[in-house]
Amino acid sequence: MDSYAIFSSSGAAPYDEAFETSGDSRALYRQAFEHFQGLGPEGVENLQHSADLSMLNQGVTFTVYSDARGTEKIFPFDLMPRIITDTEWSVIEAGVVQRMTALNLFLEDIYHGQKILRDGIVPTRQVMMSSLFCREMSGLNPPGGIHVHIGGIDLIRNQSGAFYVLEDNLRVPSGVSYVIENRWVMARVQPELLNEYRVRPVDHYPNMLFDSLASLSPNDNPTVAVLTPGIFNSAYFEHSFLANQMGAELVEGQDLLVDRDVLYMKTTRGLQKVDVLYLRLDTDFLDPLVFRPDSMLGVSGLMNAYRAGNVALANAPGNGVADDKAMYAYTPEIIRYYLDEEPILPIVPTYLGARDEDLRYMLDHIPELVIKPTDASGGYGLLVGSQASKKEIKEFRAMLAANPAHYIAQPIQQLSTHPTWVEQDGGKGFFPRHVDLRPYAVCDVNGNVRVLPGGLTRVALRRGTLVVNSSQGGGSKDTWVLHPNGTGQRLA
């Protein structure tokens, strides 16, 4: 720790984004440190307060489900930005494009010829027995053969400082609205800091998204709508934000109707045809005639309209089979198989409960592993072996033995840390907290993938915690990807 008094680098993590192992601050962060040092503890606290208030009044909130009153909370925003150099970013960008491309080819194959299964690269059982394999998608031809139009790839940085893929989100990746809102708040409360760095913009994301969605329709001027489960959904703010920023209609299931395989929305002037529907609803609830019959949120006949080619759905239903945590283990092979390239971003070593030898290893090494159910997300139902009690380990071992194919395990990863404004040891200051990174990418009908330069940096606000999900008490940071030569260069 050097002269910056309100900063502490005394974390246990081997890799800190802002500090060298020697305890000196990294050159990249020096201006940021000076800025916060200049503000002093009171100044930082005041800024934090005004940032929080601004978020609350803007209604940048998510709904907490466990609270029966449906309380809205803000997603805690940390003032210290996470900075990524152009060199680091170009690797991430290429890696994300490669993954999205390969997984799109994989999904199109899985729902058509299934060559990859016949060639024995991925076990047939793994795909066909998956609860996320969507029979209704078999033989269905989405526009351009594209299944993943919007993807979010979760990355972590381990002890070596290299980026690893933690998981793919190919169904309904959320959080991109916070990327944009965080930047807006940053520009409002700390414009002078933002000015010191040459940061690439993120607020064109809605345009990127709209272009990709619009490309799915053969019409020149298609009607694009965003389907939300409604105001009580935790991500409602984001649905409304994206629709608003794209100039698209935000619709609920009750606003839609399918007649003779054409999707319409009910307007005050009659029915209006919808060409592209951006789904922010789980596939299970999409069409009560095909999926869950008790769904009140979907539209009867939607899948027929989709199959008839009268409406494009983004993301396509059935993508879960590719971002399933067990399939993750095969993603390097999938990339090699379809693209004949080596994966640019490595994955974390993964043990599959479905494999006998892996299962034995898992049962013997629980304290060293993170064990996750294959089909859950949001940080629910996972066990961090090193932090679990004897009793919890015993219970988990029994669940694992009973249903091994339902679980995967990975060696516990030391997520990198980042200075974050929190209370610790009775005082407020910047203390190291674990972070991850979710970049967002969109893919158009021709398979062109564009990655938003930035992404959501989630931070675990509780000391030592590795789980960063917002549902588990995480916060977020503005993520700055610098222009080439933007590194620590003060503008004259």
Add this chain to the structure above:
Amino acid sequence: MLSRIARNIYTLGQQIERAENIARILDVNQRMSLEQVYFSELDVWSPMLAITRSREAFDEKYDDVTQRHVLEFLISDTSHPFSIRSCLRHAREMARTVREHISEEMWLYLNKTYNDIERTGKIGKLTVFLSDFRQFCSAFHGLADNTMSHNESWDFLCLGVSLERAQMTTRILEIKYHLLLPSADEIGKPLDLHQWQALLRSVSGYEAYRRQYKARIEPAKVLRLLNLDPRFPRSVHFSIRRVSEALRGIGTANSEQYQLLRETEYFLDDLRGGASRNDLMSMGLMDYLEQVQQRCDMISDMIDKAFFNSVTVTLAGQDKERLIMQIPQQQQKNK
């Protein structure tokens, strides 16, 4: 525009207007009740419940009508939909579903006011709260006027505000005769005049009256101002004209919408021409007000059918092809 969105914008306007009117009548009543000298015997709080149509809900909670109970019930109690706080909540929830159709300034202002009241949960000094809240409502209308495109969304907002206003003005008048009716020998006496004056104040009509008529307060003139005056912004005439303008702005895409517009125009014609004035004289106030109420209710029902819960549906832009189907809108489920 989506029918659901149209309905939610309409409801937003209606709830803001309703909350404002509650604040207005309570404010005036509060002031009136301070002048105890005139009304030691008079129950001035029951009428508040009648105007807001909340008597039944009130009786379920309280045994007697006192100032404290009524104020508590109509301001901060959220266990029923009739209080200012409930209306504000409802308005804010509606606004949240239509953020992309109203201006950012409107949302920010509404959400901030909501957060301020919800987070503290306290009202503070009553007179300050009521006057601040009235200012909030006026400023909200001002923001809508100045920062929002005067498009279809705007028309639905005006529709909600104006129809609610016409109904409220009618109810306020109704109360004067229904519940505060003095005995025959009181008419024209200080008590009676005082009440008329209070009534005018509750619709911000006192100054308008003074300037327009330059005369002492006469019930017939008050009635004319609040019913038939084309320029006074809280009169029935003015409000119904705004309803008609909004409907014209929205346009007519099917026969239900056409019938609705026609019905509104008939009503407006009566208010504009002599018909209403003659009715007002010949029918007696109560019958007249009842008739106005019924016409407002009918327009409200027709709006619901024509725009929000349409039974017949035409394909937009294809007037000849006409689908007849039953597609009732699901009401937004309250959790």
